Amino acid sequence: MARHNPPPSPGTVDGGPEPTRIPHRVIRPRSGLTLLDLRELWDTRELLYRMGRRDVTLRYRQTALGITWVVLQPLLAAGIFTVVFSRVAKLPSDGVPYFVFAVAGMVVWNALSSTVSRASTSITSNATIVTRVFFPRILLPLSVTMAALVDAAVGWVLTVALLLAFDLSVPWSMCTFPLWLAATLVLAQGLGTAAAALAVRYRDVQYIVPVLLTFLLYASPVAYSLGAIPNTHHLRLLYSLNPLTGLLQGARWALLPHQRLDLGLSAYSVGCALVAFAIGTVIFERSERGFSDVI
Amino acid sequence: MSSEIALDVHHVSKRYRRGVTGGSVLDGWAQVLADRTTFADAARRRLRHPVRREPREEFWALRDVSFSLGEGEVLGVVGRNGAGKSTLLKVISRITDPSEGRIDLYGRVGCVLEVGSGFHPELTGRENIYLNGSVLGMRRREIDSQFDAIVEFAGVGSFLETPVKRFSSGMSIRLGFAIAAHLRTEILLVDEVLAVGDEAFRERCLAKLDSVARSGRTVVYVSHLLESVNQLCTRAVLLEEGRLTMEGTPDEVVRTYLIRQSRSADLHQAMDERPGSGGARLVEARPELPLFACAEEKVLSFAIECRDPEALGPIHLRVKVVDENDLVLVSCDSRAVDRSFAPRSWPEAMLRIRSPWLKPGRYRVDVALEDRAGSLLDHVPWACVLTVGPGVPSPGSPPSAADGAGVVAAEYVFEAEGPPGRKGGA
Numbered sequence: 001m002a003r004h005n006p007p008p009s010p011g012t013v014d015g016g017p018e019p020t021r022i023p024h025r026v027i028r029p030r031s032g033l034t035l036l037d038l039r040e041l042w043d044t045r046e047l048l049y050r051m052g053r054r055d056v057t058l059r060y061r062q063t064a065l066g067i068t069w070v071v072l073q074p075l076l077a078a079g080i081f082t083v084v085f086s087r088v089a090k091l092p093s094d095g096v097p098y099f100v101f102a103v104a105g106m107v108v109w110n111a112l113s114s115t116v117s118r119a120s121t122s123i124t125s126n127a128t129i130v131t132r133v134f135f136p137r138i139l140l141p142l143s144v145t146m147a148a149l150v151d152a153a154v155g156w157v158l159t160v161a162l163l164l165a166f167d168l169s170v171p172w173s174m175c176t177f178p179l180w181l182a183a184t185l186v187l188a189q190g191l192g193t194a195a196a197a198l199a200v201r202y203r204d205v206q207y208i209v210p211v212l213l214t215f216l217l218y219a220s221p222v223a224y225s226l227g228a229i230p231n232t233h234h235l236r237l238l239y240s241l242n243p244l245t246g247l248l249q250g251a252r253w254a255l256l257p258h259q260r261l262d263l264g265l266s267a268y269s270v271g272c273a274l275v276a277f278a279i280g281t282v283i284f285e286r287s288e289r290g291f292s293d294v295i
Numbered sequence: 296m297s298s299e300i301a302l303d304v305h306h307v308s309k310r311y312r313r314g315v316t317g318g319s320v321l322d323g324w325a326q327v328l329a330d331r332t333t334f335a336d337a338a339r340r341r342l343r344h345p346v347r348r349e350p351r352e353e354f355w356a357l358r359d360v361s362f363s364l365g366e367g368e369v370l371g372v373v374g375r376n377g378a379g380k381s382t383l384l385k386v387i388s389r390i391t392d393p394s395e396g397r398i399d400l401y402g403r404v405g406c407v408l409e410v411g412s413g414f415h416p417e418l419t420g421r422e423n424i425y426l427n428g429s430v431l432g433m434r435r436r437e438i439d440s441q442f443d444a445i446v447e448f449a450g451v452g453s454f455l456e457t458p459v460k461r462f463s464s465g466m467s468i469r470l471g472f473a474i475a476a477h478l479r480t481e482i483l484l485v486d487e488v489l490a491v492g493d494e495a496f497r498e499r500c501l502a503k504l505d506s507v508a509r510s511g512r513t514v515v516y517v518s519h520l521l522e523s524v525n526q527l528c529t530r531a532v533l534l535e536e537g538r539l540t541m542e543g544t545p546d547e548v549v550r551t552y553l554i555r556q557s558r559s560a561d562l563h564q565a566m567d568e569r570p571g572s573g574g575a576r577l578v579e580a581r582p583e584l585p586l587f588a589c590a591e592e593k594v595l596s597f598a599i600e601c602r603d604p605e606a607l608g609p610i611h612l613r614v615k616v617v618d619e620n621d622l623v624l625v626s627c628d629s630r631a632v633d634r635s636f637a638p639r640s641w642p643e644a645m646l647r648i649r650s651p652w653l654k655p656g657r658y659r660v661d662v663a664l665e666d667r668a669g670s671l672l673d674h675v676p677w678a679c680v681l682t683v684g685p686g687v688p689s690p691g692s693p694p695s696a697a698d699g700a701g702v703v704a705a706e707y708v709f710e711a712e713g714p715p716g717r718k719g720g721a
Contacts, residue, residue: 022481027389027398047429054426058417129415132408133430134389292391293311 030289040136048139052146055118059147070154074110078102081223091224095258100162104255105222107155108248111148111181112188113213118144119192120209123291124199131292138284141193145185152181159255173254173261180251183270187243190276197287200295220244225252240265243272300401301482301513302364302387307396309357309382309537356382357393358537364530366401366481369504369514371528371545373521373552376676379537380517384408384484387515402481402513403432407472414467416460420451423459427474441477448503449473469496476503483507486517501527519621521549553619553657571671575601575610575638575664580678582660587683589704593648595660595681601638608667609635614646615661616653616681623661624653624703635667652704653683 041048060066078099085091086098093101119141123130126140156177163170199205220242221228226249229236239245246262246269253259357379364370372380385391387398388406414423424445428438446452449469451462459467475483485504497520504527508514518524524531524545531548533541535555541548569576576599583594595614601607616625627646629635636644658681664672 022402025400027386027393027400029393029395044429044432046435047426050426050429054415054418054422057422058415061417126415129430131390133406133427134404135430289392292385 037136041138044136044139047135048143049146051139051143055144055147056150070151071158073151074103074106074155074158077106077110081106085223091228094225094227094252094256096168096256097166100159100166100168101225101252101256102223103155103162104159104252105248107152107159107255108181108184108251109217109220109222110155111152112184112244113217114151115145115148115185115188116192116195117209117213118147119189120195120199121206122192123196124203124206124295127295130295137288137291138193138281141189141196141284144192145189148185148188149181156181156255163257169257171254171257171259175254177251177254180247180254183273184244184247184251186277187247187269187273190273190278190280192280193284194280197284200287200291216242216244221248240268243269243276245269247273299366300363300399301366301368302401302515303399304360304362304387305397305399307357307360307383307386307393307398308355309379309386309391310353310355310394312353355537357386359396360534360537360539361396362532362539362542364513364515366513367508367511368530369508369516369528371524371531371548372515372517372534373524373531373548374534378534380534381408381486382537383534384486384515384517387482388484400482404482404484405431405475405478405480406484406486407475408484408486414459414471417458419456419458420446420462420470421455423470424474427471428478431475431478431480433478433480437478441479445470445473445477448477448499465493465496472500472503476500476507479512482513482515484515484517487519521553522620525549569673569675571664571673572666573602573673574607574666575599575672577662577664577673577675577678580660580662580675582679582681585682587653587681589652589655589683590706593653593681595646595648595679597644597646597662597678599636599638599644599664604638607638609637610672611635611665611667611669612644612646613663613665616648616658617661618658618702619656622702624658625651630665652706653681654702654704655683657682 060069063069065072081102082099085102086093091098122140122144123137130137130140160170160174195205195209217223221239226236226239226245229239246265246267249259250261250266250269253261360379360383362370372383374380382391384406385408386393387400388404388408390408415426418426424442425435425438446455449466449472451466451470454462454466459470462470472485475485501523504514504516508527508529514527516524516528528545531543531545532539533548533552541551543551577597578600579596579598581596583596584591587593593616597612597614599610601610612627612629614627615623617623625648627648629644659676660678660681661674661676662678663674666672
């Protein structure tokens, strides 16, 4: 069933100059599969921008260090990884200093995990708005991506600065980083929107998501390289089924010198990301109808 | 005013499911444990269908509602609590989907629903104005051009950089109303906002709504302040139990609503649908006379039924007399006069209201029963109707005492200032 009929231009009578086009909209019960209403999304792009800006501002409001946290977070996490995985566990880091290796991984990982975890609670934590005004609900999980973009941009610059500080060459592949980041965010968006929709009905989601993310952190080559996985019993193949593996490898290839890129693995990962996005969106659009009734 | 249609509602229904939605699948198992008599049966059923949900009771918040509204019209929606007024606005504003039917909207919809329509508490007043404006589909330029007017109307000028969480509730309401009223959405939905806020703000809101309506915007207005429906609206509809039962001039609809209200007292409502724990229920409320004179003592009697008189302790009664505009004129609390009713020895309670003098009209009597600890046993907002007849308040008063302005009438004496000996007695 179509969600909105095409506008039969109701405002154009008498040929008088209409100051603004009067939009015509039909509300009817929705059923079955509905796809994203792209025109409506485009119409509300300003709201998306405002919500994203809100998310970025709110994150560091009432913090003493403010925006410094964007830089500090990946550095601190990478520092801990350096102590645990490099000094204690002595994992290899593909020919670059482990600390730089870990920062590059953290930039991508943070983009994914912060998007998924924030998106998953985006509907429930905005219940007051959801029950009182209408807007395309998908803007809420979408807007958290903006904050992730800001973080990743800072992380990108940070990595370049570290390469220079450690006296390493900055690879030309550096400029492909936005593509890897985009693929990661598409994957994160798919997982996040699905989780957000489920969280409206089952608050269990808010307990499961952090656990799954922690599991995923260790199941993906964030703190170590794919080369550290022994290639026995197809273990590495099994490992590569995780779409994040290809994305992390690609991002590392983009950010760091002397990295290998497995094109097949990358293509598979990007494909997975797109599928996850499609499924997440469909789940979200399906359950969106009932949000204000069950939230 | 143009004859262009702005809003067309076609056979709209909205169904809700009663009970907890999205409950745990474990709930079914918990029920098995709670329901001992049929434990074996229930367990067997449960085991056979481990995750099946029991079918839930449905109810229709809106049933087959149709009306259409021309551009620039102001529609008043009148009805009791739970008649579906707010649901109607939620469906029109797309907050919730209709279950059946179709709505055609010609224009953007702005709405003021409840308090502080969707502010983010951490954001400042300024940020919230822009965020709210964007939510209502406004472009930055449109918001810019109305920004000063919004701030001035809401009177929050010095709080623009303060997070909304530090606003008083009055300020949030004013800001929410100001944003929706100033942003030029073609259709404006207003729900009950005027019930809160002070008298001065209410006056300003009504004036603003009036000018909004005059500027050709279409307004759907829900309010318990029936006087304002009369003042503001060009047309009105009456909602009763989700159905649209009447459409007409505001005056006709309000009058009909009031008459039906006085007939259908809440006492006939099923006992188990009432609020309160139900330890005691009001079974009857009765004015002593069908028609009281203005200055006469108003005597009301109440019959109470107790489920378990032994366990219940003394009962307290709170009785309010409420006028047609939902203004509470008198509130009589048995606790305040240190009087309680033992459930056994006082099957009937009697209340005598000696003052003030009520003006001619119909008043609803709102009764609440509480136990000793103050927790609610029963609440009946419309227990009975107290009718005060027209005419001279009391033999000694001037005939005009019950007419003219004022919510209640009073006994008064004017005296001329003069030599002490000539003063009259009160």
